[in-house]
Amino acid sequence: MMSLSTTLRASLIAAVLGAVLIRPSAHSATEPGPSITFATDPVVAAQQRAAFDVVHRYEQLLNAGDTTGILELFAPDGIAEWNDKPTFSTLQEKRDAYDALFRIAKFTTVFGYAGIDVHGDTAVVRTYHHKGATVLEGGKEVVDLNREVFVLRRIDGRWRISLYIFNINPVQGEG
Numbered sequence: 444m445m446s447l448s449t450t451l452r453a454s455l456i457a458a459v460l461g462a463v464l465i466r467p468s469a470h471s472a473t474e475p476g477p478s479i480t481f482a483t484d485p486v487v488a489a490q491q492r493a494a495f496d497v498v499h500r501y502e503q504l505l506n507a508g509d510t511t512g513i514l515e516l517f518a519p520d521g522i523a524e525w526n527d528k529p530t531f532s533t534l535q536e537k538r539d540a541y542d543a544l545f546r547i548a549k550f551t552t553v554f555g556y557a558g559i560d561v562h563g564d565t566a567v568v569r570t571y572h573h574k575g576a577t578v579l580e581g582g583k584e585v586v587d588l589n590r591e592v593f594v595l596r597r598i599d600g601r602w603r604i605s606l607y608i609f610n611i612n613p614v615q616g617e618g
Contacts, residue, residue: 479556491559494566497602498554498593506550510541518596518603526611549579552587564597565605571612588612 479495481488497516504512514537517523523531523540531537554570570591578587594606 479559487561490561490566494559494561494568494595494602495556497595497604498568498570501593501604501607502552502554505552508545508549510538510545513541514538516604517607518598518605521604522606524606524608526609547581550587552576552578554591557590566593566595566597566602568593568595 481491481495501513501516504516514534517537520532521537523537525531525540528540529536531540552572553576555573557569557571558567559569560567570593572587572589576587577584579585588611589609590612591607591609593604595602596605597603
């Protein structure tokens with residue numbers, strides 16, 4: 444049960460931002476799949492699904508090792524920030540980073556969704572890798588414990604990744 448201060452803080456944040464939030468469904472953090480419930484309002488749900496679709500496409504392209512496809516999802520001034528790496532802000536920096544990543548790693552990622560906030564032309568999508576998720580790195584299977592944040596911006600009617608950042612946490616989908 445949430446404390447009054449946590450409940451009040453969450454209410455104030457939602458009221459101040461005027462955000463639309465998709466919350467994860469009662470889906471286990473160990474089960475792969477989208478695990479989200481969209482709003483019942485069809486207009487709001489359409490905005491949420493459009494933001495979700497970009498991140499889901501990123502997941503598919505990551506699994507395919509498709510640098511070019513991933514770069515097409517980014518806004519022209521989009522940024523990628525990875526653990527223990529410099530910020531990738533130019534197209535070439537992102538291309539080099541993804542190309543290098545795909546030379547050493549093969550992904551079979553299935554994102555869990557911790558939430559999607561939509562506010563006007565900005566969306567924030569938070570994902571995590573389910574417990575037990577692995578990546579093939581240098582021919583060896585290793586546990587993949589990423590949590591990601593995708594900040595999307597609607598540009599000319601299309602959602603694009605403005606900021607992609609992740610961190611590593613051994614307890615996924617909890618809290």
